[in-house]
Amino acid sequence: MAKTVLITGGTGLVGMALVPALLQQGYQLILLTRSRQSHSLPYATHPAVRYSYWNPSSAELDTDVLTKADHIVHLAGANVADKRWTAARKKEIASSRVLSGRLLVDRLKEITHRPLSFVGASAIGWYGADTKDHPAPFVENDPPDASFLGETCRQWEESTAPLTALGIRRVILRIGIVLSRKGGALPEFERPLRFGIAPILGSGKQMISWIQLQDLVTMIIFSLEQSTLQGVYNATSPRPVSQYSLMKALARQRKQFFIPVPVPAFFLKVLMGEMSIEVLKSTTVSASKIEQCGFCFQYDTIEKALPIC
Numbered sequence: 001m002a003k004t005v006l007i008t009g010g011t012g013l014v015g016m017a018l019v020p021a022l023l024q025q026g027y028q029l030i031l032l033t034r035s036r037q038s039h040s041l042p043y044a045t046h047p048a049v050r051y052s053y054w055n056p057s058s059a060e061l062d063t064d065v066l067t068k069a070d071h072i073v074h075l076a077g078a079n080v081a082d083k084r085w086t087a088a089r090k091k092e093i094a095s096s097r098v099l100s101g102r103l104l105v106d107r108l109k110e111i112t113h114r115p116l117s118f119v120g121a122s123a124i125g126w127y128g129a130d131t132k133d134h135p136a137p138f139v140e141n142d143p144p145d146a147s148f149l150g151e152t153c154r155q156w157e158e159s160t161a162p163l164t165a166l167g168i169r170r171v172i173l174r175i176g177i178v179l180s181r182k183g184g185a186l187p188e189f190e191r192p193l194r195f196g197i198a199p200i201l202g203s204g205k206q207m208i209s210w211i212q213l214q215d216l217v218t219m220i221i222f223s224l225e226q227s228t229l230q231g232v233y234n235a236t237s238p239r240p241v242s243q244y245s246l247m248k249a250l251a252r253q254r255k256q257f258f259i260p261v262p263v264p265a266f267f268l269k270v271l272m273g274e275m276s277i278e279v280l281k282s283t284t285v286s287a288s289k290i291e292q293c294g295f296c297f298q299y300d301t302i303e304k305a306l307p308i309c
């Protein structure tokens, strides 16, 4: 019988790439959404897709859908990059992740059914910046950074930790910058290139640990299906690039001449506020752990990744 995957945050960038990939492999899907208009959402009329309303902030969730889940993929959370980090937005970024994780745990405690696996999103915001004191790539055992994102990731991961004691195999993917032209950071980097301009943020030397969207989708499905996987894994390609190299690769792929335009760090701080720390931060993250578990990146270099984004 076809297995059922319950997905939270399935209407976002990652979810909307994951859904067709799971359908192609014959899974049935239940998508939890805060939308009351789910009939107008993508795949709403697909016979193997069902939407179910939930709202983590008011603890609304139809527990019955959990009894049908063979696997859970938890992607939900307020977007980190689309609004300025005011105190209210920071609260929403953190609480949307923590409350949704806790709600899933609390409701699973109320029932006897146990999904085979839980795959939860986290982010490489867990890690601090590359420094002389930390020259090696960050690995999963490194402690969380004492920043807003580091603390958010810590609470986010912690919110679903009790699942292990419930006997559910739990995998956490610390996701890097997802590369796709359908959303996220890449269209923002690429837009100025249309005018022949490549903004170089700060020194441009900061390392970006990225993952191509399709590789992330494959890794999520790999995590669901490989019963030997358990715990935290970095979801970043094995070859991070500097921001300058990313702009160069983008221009090369577009067969385009470009003028590098330095954007000073102080200007970014005025423009973006606290969020500027994240675009200026250099974070080199290791992909070794997931590779040692047998995961093969199809798009392991930026040159392979960009054309299919």
Ligand SMILES: NC(=O)c1ccc[n+]([C@@H]2O[C@H](COP(=O)([O-])OP(=O)(O)OC[C@H]3O[C@@H](n4cnc5c(N)ncnc54)[C@H](OP(=O)(O)O)[C@@H]3O)[C@@H](O)[C@H]2O)c1
Residues within 6 Å of the ligand: 008, 009, 010, 011, 012, 013, 014, 015, 032, 033, 034, 035, 056, 075, 076, 077, 078, 079, 080, 092, 096, 097, 100, 121, 122, 123, 124, 175, 176, 177, 178, 179, 184, 185
């Ligand atoms: N994209 C990246 O570069 C990247 C990098 C690192 C980590 N991640 C993490 O991976 C996950 C998926 O990323 P994504 O790019 O697909 O995110 P996304 O496009 O922003 O979508 C996230 C989904 O979460 C739900 N959501 C939004 N605000 C919420 C709130 N306040 N409470 C509960 N649910 C809320 C929404 O679904 P409904 O409106 O249907 O409820 C939305 O479609 C996210 O948790 C993200 O932080 C992404």
